[in-house]
Amino acid sequence: VLCMASALSSDPxxxxxxxxxxxxxxxxxxxxxxxLKFVGMKTLFRLGRMAGGAAWHLLPQRRKxxxxxxxxxxxxxxxxxxxxxxxxxxxxxxxxxxLCSAKTAILTDDQLKKCVEITGHEAFARxxxxxxxxxxxxxxxxxxxxxxxxxxxxxxxxxxxxxxxQFDNPLMEEYMYxxxxxxxxxxFSKEGGIKAPMKMLxxxxxxxxxxxxxxxxxxxxxxxxxxxxxxxxxxLLRKRAGADMVAIAVRTDKPGHWIADMGNVVDFSGSDxxxxxxxxxxxxxxxxxxxxxxxxxxxxxxxxxxIDRFAPRDEKTFRLLEKMELKPYRILVxxxxxxxxxxxxxxxxxxxxxxxxDMQVSVICPSGQAGVWKTFEEVAHVxxxxxxxxxxxxxxxxxxxxxxxxxxxxxxxxDMETLKALAPYGPMMFSGLDTHPxxxxxxxxxxxxxxxxxxxVHRVRPYLHLGDLHGLDIWNSxxxxxxxxxxxxxxxxxxxxxxxxxxxxEWGEEQWEELVRSLPGRPVLVALEEDRERASALAERLQxxxxxxxxxxxxxxxxxAAAAIAVDGVIPSLCSCRGLPTVTLFSTRLPDxxxxxxxxxxxxxxxxxxxxxxxxxxxxxGPCNRSISVQEVLDALRExxxxxx
Numbered sequence: 001v002l003c004m005a006s007a008l009s010s011d012p013x014x015x016x017x018x019x020x021x022x023x024x025x026x027x028x029x030x031x032x033x034x035x036l037k038f039v040g041m042k043t044l045f046r047l048g049r050m051a052g053g054a055a056w057h058l059l060p061q062r063r064k065x066x067x068x069x070x071x072x073x074x075x076x077x078x079x080x081x082x083x084x085x086x087x088x089x090x091x092x093x094x095x096x097x098x099l100c101s102a103k104t105a106i107l108t109d110d111q112l113k114k115c116v117e118i119t120g121h122e123a124f125a126r127x128x129x130x131x132x133x134x135x136x137x138x139x140x141x142x143x144x145x146x147x148x149x150x151x152x153x154x155x156x157x158x159x160x161x162x163x164x165x166q167f168d169n170p171l172m173e174e175y176m177y178x179x180x181x182x183x184x185x186x187x188f189s190k191e192g193g194i195k196a197p198m199k200m201l202x203x204x205x206x207x208x209x210x211x212x213x214x215x216x217x218x219x220x221x222x223x224x225x226x227x228x229x230x231x232x233x234x235x236l237l238r239k240r241a242g243a244d245m246v247a248i249a250v251r252t253d254k255p256g257h258w259i260a261d262m263g264n265v266v267d268f269s270g271s272d273x274x275x276x277x278x279x280x281x282x283x284x285x286x287x288x289x290x291x292x293x294x295x296x297x298x299x300x301x302x303x304x305x306x307i308d309r310f311a312p313r314d315e316k317t318f319r320l321l322e323k324m325e326l327k328p329y330r331i332l333v334x335x336x337x338x339x340x341x342x343x344x345x346x347x348x349x350x351x352x353x354x355x356x357x358d359m360q361v362s363v364i365c366p367s368g369q370a371g372v373w374k375t376f377e378e379v380a381h382v383x384x385x386x387x388x389x390x391x392x393x394x395x396x397x398x399x400x401x402x403x404x405x406x407x408x409x410x411x412x413x414x415d416m417e418t419l420k421a422l423a424p425y426g427p428m429m430f431s432g433l434d435t436h437p438x439x440x441x442x443x444x445x446x447x448x449x450x451x452x453x454x455x456x457v458h459r460v461r462p463y464l465h466l467g468d469l470h471g472l473d474i475w476n477s478x479x480x481x482x483x484x485x486x487x488x489x490x491x492x493x494x495x496x497x498x499x500x501x502x503x504x505x506e507w508g509e510e511q512w513e514e515l516v517r518s519l520p521g522r523p524v525l526v527a528l529e530e531d532r533e534r535a536s537a538l539a540e541r542l543q544x545x546x547x548x549x550x551x552x553x554x555x556x557x558x559x560x561a562a563a564a565i566a567v568d569g570v571i572p573s574l575c576s577c578r579g580l581p582t583v584t585l586f587s588t589r590l591p592d593x594x595x596x597x598x599x600x601x602x603x604x605x606x607x608x609x610x611x612x613x614x615x616x617x618x619x620x621x622g623p624c625n626r627s628i629s630v631q632e633v634l635d636a637l638r639e640x641x642x643x644x645x
Contacts, residue, residue, distance in 0.1 A: 022170060022171050022172075025171075026175065033106055037106060040256070041115055041257075044100055045096045045100055045255040048097070048098065049092040049096045052088075052094060053088060053091065056092075062091075062300050063091070064426055065301070065427055066087045066299045067086075068304075068426075069299040072304055077401070089295050090297075091300075096255075097141075097142055097143050097252070100143050101143050102145070104143055105149075112146070112152055115146075115258065116143065116153075116250075116258050117257070117259045117260070118153045118262055120246070120261060121154075122263065123246065123263030124136075124246055125154055125157060127244040129157075131204045132242070132244055133202060133204055133206070134201075134205075134244050135207055135234050135243050135246075136245075137266065138212075138249070139211070139249035139286050139290055140210060140213060140298040141249045142258050142260075143258045146260060147208060150185075150208075151184045151185065158205075159203070160184065160205065161188055161197060161206070161208070162186070163197060163207065164188070164189060164190065166190075166191055186205075188200075194236070197237065209231070209233055209237070211230075211233075212286055214305045215230060218231045219232045219275060220356070221276050222283065222327075223304075224287055226327040227329060228304045229305070230283060234279075234282050235281075238278070239275075244265070245266040245282070246262065246264055247264040248264070249261050249292075250296075264285055264289055267281065277320060302427065306408050306429035308429075308445050308446050309471030310471045311471075321358065326357065327358070327404050328358055328380075329360065330403065330406045331360065331409075331410065332362050332406060332409045333348070333352070333361060333412065334363075336413055337415075340594075342365060342369060343573045343577055344463055346597075347480055348410070348466060348467045348472075348474070350478065350479040351472040351473060352470075353378040355473075361378055362379065362383060366385060367384040367386050367390075369551075371550055371553075372551045375552055383395065385418065391418065405425070406426075407428055408430075409429070410466070411432035411438070411444070412433065412436075430442050430443070431445060431447065431466060432448070433447065433448050434448065434449050446469050446470055449465070458592065459593055460597060481597050481598040481600075483598065486562075487560060487561060491521065491560060493522065493524070493563050493565065494524050494525075494564035494565070495524070495544070496566035496569075497535075497538060498527050498528070498531040499567045500528070501589070503618065504587060504615050504616055505567050505588050506623060507623075507628070509538065511626070515634070520637075521562055523545075524546070524561070525542065525546045526546075526548070528548065528551065528554075528570065528571070529553075531548065532548040551574055554574060555578055563581045563640060564581070564583070565633060566585070567585045567625065568588070568589055573597075581600045581601060582596055582640075583636045583640065584602070584603050585604050586604065586624075587605075587611070587624045588611065588613050588623075589614065590605070591604075602640050604628045605628075607624075
């Protein structure tokens with residue numbers, strides 16, 4: 001009895017639940033169709049507009065997608081009330097068209113002809129009547145179900161087919177397939193391949209292909225000027241079957257009445273003959289049609305979606321895109337708050353910028369770093385972030401906002417405030433390290449793991465790994481620092497005695513005195529602004545020139561120098577960014593983890609039992625790097641430069 005009770009109380013198997021959902025869905029659809037028979041088309045359209053207005057309030061995520069799409073298609077500067085008004089109107093028309101499409105499927109032929117007007121009749125029919133195939137690139141707009149019954153308007157065309165994606169509900173799939181085939185339309189599932197539709201085209205039939213939806217595995221070419229995944233199927237079928245092609249869209253003329261533009265012949269004379277080039281021409285003609293009634297288009301889907309991995313680089317497509325004026329794919333990189341750590345993201349930023357010609361990379365950073373990031377040609381905008389309010393103002397500023405919607409946020413700053421500031425600008429994809437506190441809440445799509453219990457590796461590795469997960473060419477040499485050209489005779493050697501890590505990372509003054517006397521070039525002492533007073537006093541005692549200032553203020557003297565000798569901290573990282581060969585003296589950190597990027601540096605380290613300690617103040621009588629001799633420094637300097645003794 002207990003076993004029977006347990007069996008009766010257990011949940012039904014998944015197969016039963018799934019079958020019940022399919023059955024209920026089918027019954028609900030049939031009920032809706034039955035009710036639609038009693039509602040006139042004009043009345044249904046008006047009811048649909050009312051339902052669309054309600055849906056605009058109830059579906060905030062879809063609302064964001066629609067508004068984002070409209071900014072791309074109409075004007076990237078759209079915002080506020082004007083953008084909301086356009087978005088709400090699109091919701092109204094979309095729901096109205098959806099309901100009317102459902103009713104269109106059950107209209108008689110005479111009723112259909114009263115609701116839909118055809119333009120371009122002759123241009124559509126001519127190739128088929130002459131024995132050639134006709135590929136129809138269809139936009140998802142207006143009363144799209146009218147196109148499934150196009151044979152009503154073209155009795156002279158014997159064969160008309162349509163490519164479609166199978167319904168998840170097998171009962172719905174069987175019902176719709178039977179209905180459409182009974183009316184003379186051949187249905188070809190995308191899951192079934194292209195052999196059958198190709199055969200029909202070669203035999204002189206007309207084939208419809210929905211062509212304006214996002215496709216993960218498509219070719220990445222512009223649509224309304226912004227690169228996105230696009231199906232190459234219409235162009236591929238046309239080329240292989242030797243068929244003609246028209247672009248087709250349905251637009252609302254008035255409540256309950258639509259115009260189907262059928263005669264827009266796609267001209268491929270401007271294409272280079274490649275699949276990407278032909279697909280661009282298809283998109284161009286669809287853009288022209290959609291432009292006649294933008295708000296009639298189904299914009300509730302994420303047409304310009306970001307994907308986890310960027311598509312592999314195709315050189316022919318890349319060269320085509322290079323010649324075009326494109327709307328940017330906008331990437332925001334929120335860098336770490338510590339400058340030496342932030343500079344480790346430079347290879348990732350360069351890899352992102354080089355992935356495609358339309359890539360635009362902007363940086364979110366503390367105000368103190370802004371001057372440094374403005375010197376990188378790969379960075380389009382620098383957004384200061386010392387407070388939530390400051391970042392929100394930077395994001396809303398016209399010069400930033402008006403360049404278009406944001407696509408990807410690379411969150412490397414471990415700061416939840418950044419994500420809060422970006423929340424109104426979605427939908428956008430986020431990625432970052434798995435240690436970010438917002439990783440789960442904001443559903444980072446790409447996460448690079450930071451191994452905490454592992455052999456020490458360089459700090460740049462998690463950022464490189466993140467780029468690798470995005471499908472970037474992260475190991476290409478162009479992303480790493482390159483040694484600058486030889487500075488020539490009389491170029492100074494920079495010395496940087498002060499560390500942002502504290503006194504425990506600094507060399508002794510007597511050692512600097514000995515080094516200055518032995519240097520083969522003119523020494524110049526460099527320091528950050530916070531060390532100006534100490535630097536001035538030491539420079540006077542050493543009798544050398546001194547340059548102090550913000551990090552970006554030191555770049556000119558670094559560019560003019562032959563080499564640098566610095567204690568561990570920010571300055572070796574700055575030198576690396578400028579391609580300046582540097583000898584770095586390590587004390588509280590491991591060089592294997594923290595050495596400057598690039599193959600043209602040398603790191604000196606005297607391992608002690610207490611190191612690495614990561615302390616600012618040494619508690620053992622003297623910093624570890626005091627054990628590094630002046631001669632070792634001079635030998636390392638000779639290795640990285642062309643000085644003689």
